[in-house]
Amino acid sequence: MSYKPAEALRKLNLIFYHGIDLSTIKPIFVSRMPRHKVTGAAHKATIKSARCLNNDIVICKTSLQNLKLDKEGEIANYYAPESDTILYNALKERLRAYDNKPAKAFAEPFYKPKADGTPGPLVKKVKVYEKSTLNVAVQQNTAVADNDSMVRVDVFHIKGHGYYLVPIYIADTLKKELPNKAIVAYKPYADWPVMDDSNFIFSLYPNDLIKFEHKNSVKFAKVNKESSLAETFSSKSEFVYYKTSNITTGAIGIITNDNTYVVKGLGVKRLSNLEKYQVDVLGNYTKVKKEIRRSFR
Numbered sequence: 001m002s003y004k005p006a007e008a009l010r011k012l013n014l015i016f017y018h019g020i021d022l023s024t025i026k027p028i029f030v031s032r033m034p035r036h037k038v039t040g041a042a043h044k045a046t047i048k049s050a051r052c053l054n055n056d057i058v059i060c061k062t063s064l065q066n067l068k069l070d071k072e073g074e075i076a077n078y079y080a081p082e083s084d085t086i087l088y089n090a091l092k093e094r095l096r097a098y099d100n101k102p103a104k105a106f107a108e109p110f111y112k113p114k115a116d117g118t119p120g121p122l123v124k125k126v127k128v129y130e131k132s133t134l135n136v137a138v139q140q141n142t143a144v145a146d147n148d149s150m151v152r153v154d155v156f157h158i159k160g161h162g163y164y165l166v167p168i169y170i171a172d173t174l175k176k177e178l179p180n181k182a183i184v185a186y187k188p189y190a191d192w193p194v195m196d197d198s199n200f201i202f203s204l205y206p207n208d209l210i211k212f213e214h215k216n217s218v219k220f221a222k223v224n225k226e227s228s229l230a231e232t233f234s235s236k237s238e239f240v241y242y243k244t245s246n247i248t249t250g251a252i253g254i255i256t257n258d259n260t261y262v263v264k265g266l267g268v269k270r271l272s273n274l275e276k277y278q279v280d281v282l283g284n285y286t287k288v289k290k291e292i293r294r295s296f297r
Contacts, residue, residue, distance in 0.1 A: 028283035029257050032207040032241060061125040064106040069095050079127040087112045087123065153245040153252070154293060155274065156182060156199045163268040166195055167247055168203075173296040185250040185267070202276045202291040204242045209285060210254070212266065213237045213273035220261035229260060239277070239285075 059079055069092065070076040081088035090113050098105035111119035151173065154166040164182035172179055181192040204210065212218075217234045240263075244253040251265035268274065276288040 029209060029239065029279050029285055030283065032209075032279070059127055059129050062128050063125055064091070064110055064123065065102045066128075067091060067095065067102050067106075067126070069100045077128045077130055079129045086115065087126075091126070150245060152203045152205045154178070154195075154203050155201050155268075155276075156195045157201050157274075158199050163271055163274055164193070164195060164199075165245055165250060165252070165268060167245060176295075176297060178293065178295050183245075183247050183250040185269075186248065197293055200291070200293045202288055203293070204245075204252075204276065206243055208242045209239060209277040209279050210242050211237065211239045211273075211275045211277065212254075212271050214266075215270050215272050218263055218266060220256065220263055222261055223255070223259060227260070233261065 067078070068076050073092070073096075075081070075088070075092060075095070078088065078091075091110075094105045094110065095102060110123050112121050112123050114120045149170045150167050151170055152168045154168060156164040156166065158164065166179060166182050168178065180195045180197075181189065182195050184192050214236050217236050218238070219232050219234045220238075221232050222229050238256070240254040240256055242252060243255055243262075245251070246253070246265065249265055249267070250269065251267045253262065253264050254266055255262045277285045278288055279285045
């Protein structure tokens with residue numbers, strides 16, 4: 001299938017009314033703005049303490065409205081409750097009083113009670129611990145910034161081995177050098193191979209136009225389940241927009257030009273060819289040649 005269903009219908013109409021040869025028609029693509037903006041976890045307000053960094057566990061401060069009681073009736077992931085039992089117990093009681101609904105429980109300012117029961121200092125945030133992966137050390141290794149948002153994915157190609165993806169997170173923008181370890185499906189980060197910049201071909205940001213060629217066939221599923229379009233269609237080669245990458249599976253998420261069909265997990269190791277394109281404001285597209293890998297500093 002060379003074009004998406006809606007696009008194919010438009011071309012058939014052109015043929016019917018004007019007698020145009022389908023093979024001479026070049027598809028027009030919606031011009032979308034690739035998302036290059038870097039915002040999120042690398043912001044100073046979300047840099048976490050590393051003094052208790054151990055086995056990917058980090059300490060950070062969170063708003064009271066993010067607190068929740070677990071099945072045992074304790075505040076989930078609360079750090080060192082024994083260090084201030086008066087505060088901890090008061091927070092638990094407030095959550096219980098509002099049926100474990102933190103947004104309602106802490107809609108009004110919360111003051112830490114004094115030993116005599118009178119209101120003490122205002123409390124807005126408390127320390128919690130959490131499991132975090134692929135942290136990046138910052139501030140002379142005294143803190144870490146969580147990789148909770150992927151800025152882009154850098155695509156490498158090694159002849160005889162295929163395509164590799166190196167995820168670039170917001171936290172990586174704080175580093176002097178870009179990461180070079182490429183995703184291996186269902187393997188821990190320690191087992192990911194290191195890429196050489198000589199094999200870099202281009203970076204992909206959300207909404208970049210790409211063209212893939214698959215060794216077999218890729219099944220697309222329709223976005224709107226209520227639409228009258230066919231549930232699926234399959235294709236070995238398509239122009240699509242890149243959306244996301246999955247570091248667990250090593251696959252990318254893509255969507256068709258008209259937003260009607262998606263593939264949530266397109267494994268790049270099964271691709272025989274992958275190209276990136278630029279789209280101008282009129283919808284015309286041109287192939288991107290090999291890029292220079294750019295850092296953020």
